Amino acid sequence: MKTEAKLWVRLKVTDLVAQTAWMTLTEKMGFADDLCGVLRYSYWAMEAEGENAGAVCEAIDREIRMDSAFTNQNKHFYCLVVSGGGDKAASGDLMIDRDFPRGECGGRIFACDLFVSEQGGGKDSGYASRLNARLAGAKVTGMKSGEVWRILVRAEGAEEAARKVEEMAVTRSRQHGLLLNPHYQTFEFIGTAEIDGQ
Numbered sequence: 001m002k003t004e005a006k007l008w009v010r011l012k013v014t015d016l017v018a019q020t021a022w023m024t025l026t027e028k029m030g031f032a033d034d035l036c037g038v039l040r041y042s043y044w045a046m047e048a049e050g051e052n053a054g055a056v057c058e059a060i061d062r063e064i065r066m067d068s069a070f071t072n073q074n075k076h077f078y079c080l081v082v083s084g085g086g087d088k089a090a091s092g093d094l095m096i097d098r099d100f101p102r103g104e105c106g107g108r109i110f111a112c113d114l115f116v117s118e119q120g121g122g123k124d125s126g127y128a129s130r131l132n133a134r135l136a137g138a139k140v141t142g143m144k145s146g147e148v149w150r151i152l153v154r155a156e157g158a159e160e161a162a163r164k165v166e167e168m169a170v171t172r173s174r175q176h177g178l179l180l181n182p183h184y185q186t187f188e189f190i191g192t193a194e195i196d197g198q
Contacts, residue, residue: 003056003084005046007064008096009071010161015040023167024178027154034164036105043115044127047142057082059138063131100152100195110161112189114169116180117146147172148190149179158192181192
């Protein structure tokens with residue numbers, strides 16, 4: 001059976017890269033009124049074959065917990081979600097659907113997940129080969145890897161939220177954009193959801 005697996009990994013301790021991005025966006029780039037929170041994840045989206053979603057989830061989970069290229073149990077929280085054939089299975093200690101960092105924020109708040117990867121996906125085949133060398137009961141047939149920036153912004157709707165996040169993220173000059181360089185990286189929104197403001 002064909003399945004889709006998504007692995008989200010983030011640090012248990014303060015992520016200094018995300019904290020620096022927050023400070024730069026709010027204090028230097030003028031987004032203090034719109035930006036409500038920032039998190040950064042390592043992210044892998046996989047196509048995999050196996051008996052069912054549960055079997056694929058179990059096989060991948062067993063290997064990623066043993067391989068520090070994906071996660072280190074002492075340093076990371078993680079969430080693995082596998083879906084296929086109408087079934088869904090999950091593992092890990094990170095509740096990705098509830099992981100929303102923010103301080104005092106009012107109004108309508110949207111969480112935008114921006115997936116950033118290198119053009120050409122040079123590392124993707126290496127990650128797939130690394131898993132397939134040890135997987136039992138499943139096989140990874142496709143892989144995309146990179147980072148996801150979960151950015152919480154105040155906006156009137158999902159489209160406005162995405163525009164604001166793109167303005168914050170995509171580097172256009174030294175004064176515009178911070179989180180990715182479009183000359184060698186690509187990006188896509190993989191999720192936008194309205195969450196309760198405080």
